Amino acid sequence: MNALQAAFHEHHALQCGFCTPGMLMTATDMLKKYPLKNDDAIREGLSGNLCRCTGYEHIVAAVRAVKAKAAPRI
Ligand code: FES
Secondary structure: HHHHHHHHOOOOOOOOOOOOHHHHHHHHHHHHOOOOOHHHHHHHHHHOOOOOOOOOHHHHHHHHHHHHHHOOOE
């Protein structure tokens, strides 16, 4: 698994998995293109994908975790 897939697993960011491919593709693109400075930015970026199971909290946490690991250290 790549880092985002592993984060989805670690943060329990999926239940039935129906939305997961779209969430992963969208989040991968977001992580490459946008600063995602806060959870609101992550939520807005994912807003085109609907999840009927998770309530999004765990998905946002997974994306946040990958973003934090990729952030430059000062
Ligand atoms: S995990 Fe079931 S729709 Fe998202």
